[in-house]
Amino acid sequence: MTSKPKEGILDLVQPHILELLGYEPIEPVNVLAERIGIPPDQIAKLDGNENPYGPSPRVLEALGSFDSYHRYADPKQRELRAALGDYVGVGAEYIVAGAGSDELIDLLVRVLLAPGDAVIDCPPAFGMYGFSTRVAGGRIVEAARRDDFSLDLEAVRNASKDAKAIFVASPNNPTGNPLSVEELDALLATGLLVVVDEAYAEFSGTSVASQVPQRENLVVLRTFSKWAGLAGLRAGYGIMPASLADVLMHMKPPYSPNVAAEVAMLASLEDREPLMERVGTIVAERDRMTTQLSALEFLKVFPSSANFVLVRIPGSEGQELRDKLAATGIFVRYFDTPRLRDCIRISVGTEADTDRVTVALREQGGERGR
Ligand SMILES: Cc1ncc(COP(=O)(O)O)c(C=O)c1O
Known part of the structure; x- marks a missing residue:
């Protein structure tokens, strides 16, 4: 032929x-x-x-003494999901770990979007929401933040008629301000999937991750890149409704995150x-x-x-x-x-x-x- x-x-x-x-x-x-x-x-x-x-000395020790780098990671992330669930105060079934929160952003948009489907972005915002959405063939609808960088909820509501999900970081990158309780409630009331990216939560001392089991449309993303000094290892996770977590667990690359990231995450939690x-x-x-x-x-x-x-x-x-x-x-x-x-x-x-x-x-x- x-x-x-x-x-x-x-x-x-x-x-x-x-x-x-x-x-x-x-x-x-x-x-x-x-x-x-x-x-x-x-x-x-x-x-x-x-x-x-950088990472804690105990993490470096754990990485140095781990003896199974020749084996694949547990595709079901059993130990890791349980430990992460304990850390944020939810059951393991709500957790999916990945190669940084970047991988969770990518998985979420690929699960949600058919070509042409929209995601709401609230600039100034972290660039990966728009980037991953476009890679997945989706499109971005912008609801720009106000001059004080709070959310323009009216703009969000208008954009929501046409979208499947909204991404907001709290604290927001690059502006540094957190999402208020009222803003979160208003976002959830749109009925869209609301992804609250808490990459910097350990610095702000506030998180809505433990609310996930009570909220139908809330996803929270977290990472070890910032507070635990593991940016280069790619270690992040999402907290989401258990049914959605199941979907992500089935479609993610089976051995992500890699075993070194897993060892480092577990040791960081122990060395909190x-x-x-x-x-x-x-x-x-x-x-x-x-x-x-x-x-x-x-x-x-x-x-x-x-x-x-x-x-x-x-x-x-x-x-x-x-x-x-x-x-x-x-x-x-x-x-x-x-x-x-x-x-x-x-x-x-x-x-x-x-x-x-x-x-x-x-x-x-x-x-x-x-
Ligand atoms: C808001 C936000 N989310 C996610 C990330 C990426 O995190 P990770 O290193 O876990 O992929 C960053 C990194 O700067 C960020 O600022």
Whole structure:
């Protein structure tokens, strides 16, 4: 049998994938260091909301002594689902673990969306909701947040006629503000699947995860990337109605998350106390950074309950500022969207990182005044 030759391999790729604007990920430290020609240990990496302290020593020990890396992970995630359920206060049947909460976002949109189906996004928002929706062939309906970054519930209600699900982060990335009880109730009242992404919950100290069994249409996403310092291992999970959890368990890649991520998640849960002490240190540093930066009269710091702060410098170009800071070894995040054009997001690092970024911003402010 002869097959018709194709013009090129890309003719085989779905057109909507070719058209997709990719999620813009952050770069690793060694690449950043090489780009500006300084040693990696002199980089202040404040662009990924990562944990500057890394995993707990007990987690590293557990990873080093684990003796079954040659075996596949338990596809039913028995031990892990039970431990995660205990941690958030629900039964194991409500839990699905994955390779970071990114994988849960991807699984959810693939389960829900037929081509052309819509998801509500409330920008400024975490970029993966729009990205994964588009990869799945769905479309995004935007209900932009208000000027104070609270939800525009009227806009959400209008958009909900046409959508299947809504994604909101609490605290929100990149703005740092949490979802209020009233906002959650209003979202749930739309009858859509409401996905509350709690990637930063350990920093805010609040969570609605334990409400999942009482709410028909609530899904909560959590991760070990931030509070437990496991971003590189890809370790996240979702809490959702048990019937939906069953569906995800059947369609997820069978051995995800991998065994190293599983070992690290279990050991982190056992070593919660020192990890939460570090969370306390990061929260205190965030508040110190907020106070210190707020003293610079040319910028505005938005209050944050996460491990980063959004800073607005009216009249500036965030991209230019990001590049100027990068040239000195300080990496922060800039978002190329009209509402955040004069903003940068700074992750909370060490005390020295905070002082360094404060000095650099003060210098920038001084330059602008000249
Ligand atoms: C709101 C939000 N959700 C999810 C993630 C991704 O988490 P994970 O590393 O578990 O995929 C991030 C990462 O920055 C985030 O900010």
